[in-house]
Amino acid sequence: MREAAAVTVPRQRALRVFLSTEDAARCGAWAAIIVAAGHERAASSDDADLVLSDAGPGGEWLRISAHGGEQDPAGLLAADADAQQVEAALRAVAAGLVVRTPRAAEPGFHAIDEGEGRKLLTPRELEVLRAIGEGLTNKAIARRLGISLHTVKFHIESIFRKLGVRTRTGAIAKAPEWRGQTIEL
């Protein structure tokens, strides 16, 4: 058998990042993350690899744009994303990937959610799904909700059927997309 060809991963170079925000505190926080990660702060967007800016009327989003990138914004994180997420997102965008947070809320002008095309969960099923997400066992769920183990299993089967999944992990992964928006009236 032939030996597999050696794989080389290029050493990660420092990125030049331009910070575009009017919020001095936020600018300072971003600058700290960039320096700590070994990147450089660019003086203008023209000689930067990436531009970090805030988006949304209240600055709810952190946007990462790459020079000449096909998709803009290439990266979109919640404004309160932690240092690890920001660093990972910068690297990913620099490598040509598109980064999004799993948060259900998404920027853009949305129609009110009519819940079409979704099988809805009952309030009890929602509680069970939340408990699954916290990593609780069936026994622990039964104890927390004050119901029998049999009833917990019954609810889980119903949740799996409605979400079209077969495992707890599958249910957790589907939950945010399925849950839809919070409706405010």
Added chain:
Amino acid sequence: MANPSDILVQLSSALVARAADARGAIAAVRLGGGRHLTGTIWGPGLVVASEQSLPKRDRFELVLPGGGGAEAALAGRDAGTNIALLRPLQPVAPPPAQPGQADLGSLALAFGADGAGGATARMGLVNLVGPEWHSRAGGRIDARIVLDLRLAPAEEGGPVFDGAGGRLGITTFGPRGRVLVIPARTIEAVIPLLLQHGRVARGWLGLAFQRVAVPDALQPQAGQASALMVVSVAAGGPAAKAGVMPGDIVLAVDGAATTRLHGIVPRLGPDSIGHSVDLRLLRGGALATLQAVIEARPAA
């Protein structure tokens, strides 16, 4: 030498002429850090922009067609229809505009500001036309118009024209970066309200909901299969005063079932403020009805 009877040459020349006509309606709204958004000069002294992308400020710096700078004051903003209105401190006036007609498959030309007094152009089709719809923020939009073109973030808020040169509205980003049009009719209706009050008053219950299935055992008495479960109650709001609690499942507002929101949002229009509505709900498996007096939705 291009043949002037070539249909592509004719199309291209027509597009160039349209772009030249549109330029006078396009302003850049400076955001700082070298970034900008597009504003559409909608009428004399009036610049509209996409509310969702406009920072919360009272004053903005504009770049007018041709490159001149102008200060502008925020006249008002409405998240419900995603319209913000700016009033430049110096006179501005758009080129004459005819109302457009959004037909499925029609050509759509969208323009943005380049940030230096010039324009950027995009062309696509009207990808989808639908009836009026309600936004998550409670506004009524007169028509659903989706375009099949791409837009850069800086181009959002620019004018869109149909194939005949009629003005359809302004562009905005919908979910997943799709380009929507805020129809001219909606803009025309909201401008006077923003000029007069700075906002669009809407009725408010002070509740946040999640959509749920009504448990099978309760469906016979509820009379419906889905409803809205209260997940939070705004402190001191109308629903809090009425005694609504998290976990309550609201079946109907003023007789309109919560299975479909498009029956409910119109009941919370500007005229609803001060009126009492019945909230029919399930609490602990029993039916109850509470009365809430609708208040004006507080500014975000």
